Structure formats: C-alpha cells, structure tokens
Amino acid sequence: MTHLKRQCAPTKWPIPRKGTKFVVKTSSKGIPVLVLLRDILKIARTRKEVKKAILNKHVLVCGKIIKDDKKSVELFDTLTIVPTKKNYKLILSEKGKYSLEKIKDSQKEKKISKVVNKKTLKGKKIQINLLDGKNYLSALKCSIGDSVIIDLKKNQLERCLLLKENSKIFIIGGKHIGKYGTIENINKKLRNAEVKIGDEKVKVLIKQLIVIE
Numbered sequence: 001m002t003h004l005k006r007q008c009a010p011t012k013w014p015i016p017r018k019g020t021k022f023v024v025k026t027s028s029k030g031i032p033v034l035v036l037l038r039d040i041l042k043i044a045r046t047r048k049e050v051k052k053a054i055l056n057k058h059v060l061v062c063g064k065i066i067k068d069d070k071k072s073v074e075l076f077d078t079l080t081i082v083p084t085k086k087n088y089k090l091i092l093s094e095k096g097k098y099s100l101e102k103i104k105d106s107q108k109e110k111k112i113s114k115v116v117n118k119k120t121l122k123g124k125k126i127q128i129n130l131l132d133g134k135n136y137l138s139a140l141k142c143s144i145g146d147s148v149i150i151d152l153k154k155n156q157l158e159r160c161l162l163l164k165e166n167s168k169i170f171i172i173g174g175k176h177i178g179k180y181g182t183i184e185n186i187n188k189k190l191r192n193a194e195v196k197i198g199d200e201k202v203k204v205l206i207k208q209l210i211v212i213e
Helices: 033-040 047-055
Strands: 003-005 022-024 059-061 078-081 086-092 098-103 110-120 126-130 135-137 147-151 156-161 168-171 180-187 192-197 200-205 209-211
Touching: 033 047, 033 059, 033 098, 110 209, 168 192, 180 200
Parallel strands: none
Antiparallel strands: 003 022, 059 078, 078 086, 086 098, 110 126, 110 147, 126 135, 147 156, 168 180, 168 209, 180 192, 192 200
C-alpha cells in the first residue's frame, strides 16, 4: 500500500491531521518529497505539480535526480530546488517535527550521519552502517556512536567526527529534541552524556544525539 490515513502519519511529519483522507507512504523513517514540497515548502499545490517538477528534473535529493514523489528524505539529507537554486537540509525542530533549514550552495554536497553498526566482511573489509540506512565499505577509523561526513558527490565517507568531550552535537530524541549542544562528559556505563545547552546542563542518552562537529 502506497498511502496511509493522514491521522496515522508519523508524528514527526508537520502536516495537519485534517484535510485529504490519505497521504503518501514511505517505507523508511524519513519523509516523502511530496510532503516536503507540498505541505512544508508549499511550492506546489498538488501531487500533480510535484510529479511534473520531478519529471522536469527540478528536484534533487543529496545531489541526485529523483524519479518518484514517494522518495524518502532522511535526517540531514539535502534537498535542492533547481529552478530557484535554493538548498535545504532536513532537520528536527524543538517540537520534534521535521523541518527544512536553508543551507549555502557550498554545503549541499556534504552530509553528516551517525554510525550505528560496523561489520567485518570477507577479505577483512569493514562495512559501516549509518543512521539513515545507508552502508559504506570504508577503511575510515570510527566507532559506533561517532558520526561521519559523507561526500555526496563522490559517494564516500570523508571524515570521522568522534563522540567525545567538547564535541558539538544535535539532539534527535527525548525531551530536548531539536537542540544543539556541547558534550561535557560521557558515561559509557549508563550510555549517556552530560550536554551543555546554552547555560543549562542536561543528561542525554547517547542514542538520542548525533555528533555534528
């Protein structure tokens, strides 16, 4: 089934619960391009207009032409509207809803994602599994909980961002969702970190944060 009832849409989707009965469905944790263009950016009024823009190659996700309005955009993915030359990054608001943040043209070819697993394959090749569902074979030295910078143009991992004291982070879950902070210290036993947000210090589970710098 490619649709779901509007009232059953994920809570992270910032759409009205009333309106058309159904909305397009995605198989991942992200949000469909259709919803972003029509309901968030409001640069299209109907699904037909979104499909026309995609057919004309006016919409890029992570620098690549897409072919389907159900294409899922994941956290920190980049979205480019070709005719207007505007670029956006998918983030989370402090209300826990997906939101688009404008970015510079120079930022659209890079993406940050969190390392959630690592596997050793045949030939001692290392597969790094990321929060957005993508996997990379890479010799980059990183651990679960760290983040990586992805070069979208080359489709390879560029650099590791370590989960450590003084690292800048973005919170992706819990009551402090959508906020930026700095790690003060890490408790590996309890799997949490003390994070400074402005003048406040809070405890955040490691699984609820992502290193961004």
